[in-house]
Structure formats: C-alpha cells, structure tokens
Amino acid sequence: MLIASVATAQEPKEEKVDATALAKQTQNPVADLVSIPFQFNFNSGGGLGDGTLYNLNIQPVIPITLNKDWKLIARAIVPYISSPASDGSQEGGFGDIQLQSYLTPSKSGKVIWGIGPLFSFPAATNPLVRTGSWAAGPAAVVLTMPGHWVVGGLVNQLWTYADNGGPPEVNQFVVQPFINYNFGVGWALSTAPLITANWDAPSGQEWTVPLGLGITKTTVFNRRPMNIGLQYYHNVVHPDSGPSDQVRIVLALLYPTARRPEGKK
Secondary structure, three states: OOOOEEEEEEOOOOOOOOOOHHHHHOOOOOOEEEEEEEOOOEEEEEHHHHOOEEEEEEOEEEEEEEOOEEEEEEEEEEEEEEEEOOOOHHHEOOOOOOEEEEEOOOOOOEEEEEEEEEEOOOHHHHHHOOOEEEEEEEEEEEEEEEOOOEEEEEEEEEEEEEEEOOOOOEEEEEEEEEEEEEEEEOEEEEOOEEEEEEEOOOOOOOOEEEEEEEEEEEEEOOOOOEEEEEEEEEEOOOOOOOOOOEEEEEEEEEEEEEEOOOOOO
C-alpha cells in the first residue's frame, strides 16, 4: 500500500543557504521543493495595438512522497487575466484553473524526468477568456543538470472531454524548453519560452513562438529564501490577434525541505 506524505517545509534557520544549489532546485520542475511562484506577464503590441493583456499566474508546487522510490509533484496554475475589450476598456477576472501532476523517481540519475496527467477546470470569471470546458491530457518533463547548467523541457496537450455548451473548446499543445546557466551566488541567465499551438484555430493562426532571455536571482530576504527574475520575449510567430511582446516578472517564495541530522531517522 502506498502511503502519501507531504515533505515538511520549515522556516529557514540561521545556517547559510547555498544560493546556487537552491537556484538549481527552482529551475527543476520536479525538484523536492515546496514553492509558491507568482508570474507577472505583460503582453503588448501585435494584434493588441495600444492595449495590454496582463496575466498573473499563481503556481503553488507541492512534492508528495509516495514511497522510497517515487514522488508526485503537484502544481496548480491559477491565472488572473486583465484583457483589453473592443471598446478600449479592460475586462478582468480569473481564467480556467489547471492542475498538473508529475510522477518522478525519488532518486534520479543524470537525466531527470516526470510524467502524469494535466487537468483544466472551467473556473474562469473573465468572460473574454471563458471556455466552459473540462479538459485533460498528458504532461511530461525531462531535464539534465550538468555543472552550471539546467537544461530541459516541459510538454503537454489538453483536449476538451466535457463542455458547458458552445465554443470555444480546448485543443491546445504546449512545449516549454528551458535553459539556465548559473553563475554562482544565486545569479542565473535563463530562457523559458512558452510555445503554444491552438489546433482549432484557422490555418496560419495556430502557433505562438516566443524568443527571449532574462536573469534571475535566488536570495534570502528577512530569512525567507526566494527567487526573483526578469525576462523579455518577442513572439516571432503569433496569431494576427495575438501580442508581439512580453515582459515577465517572477517572484517565487521558497520553502526548502528540512533535512534530518546525520544518524537520525
């Protein structure tokens, strides 16, 4: 029988935090690390004209120990979206909530991986992004962490399996490659473009492909480990109605798992 237990996270004590090791943990989507990232995305240009589409993603991550060989990484994505309306005003509200689950080995080799289901729930309160769809699909992650590098990618696909009626339905593919180079003392150069495809869109309007770069810093403020970052992306491919530019600001609160002293069980 499997006994699930959530890894205990405690307030950091006075011992020195290894900022570089913690930074690499934050760059690993299936790390044994409780975190609460807040991702602020400011989208502009392109089909938005003079408007700005603002998106805040709240993404709590909780690792759950299943047994000595396996763990489950649970991540929710709760988006708040402020969209420009046709009359020039802004329409704000929450979008559909996603729940991602990755089954991954407790002890990994040079290649780290995770696989599991992805669910999307019709929780949107912003009418401009409401789908009314219950959707599900597969999700996977693979990465490696040689030396100063953390390199890998996430991929998933969502399909509508039940709907509250009417379009649009969900038929979305997402791939997010990520490359991080850690300089030391918590500083890292990083890129993590979110490449998406809406398979139900008209021909030539399916893909959004951003390219960009940013810098992140893992540090301790008021005894709380955290990760902060600033990135810029330009959409080299996007639908006619989509934005051409994105500025992303990330703030992640980190809760490192308490380690047992040597010799204690």
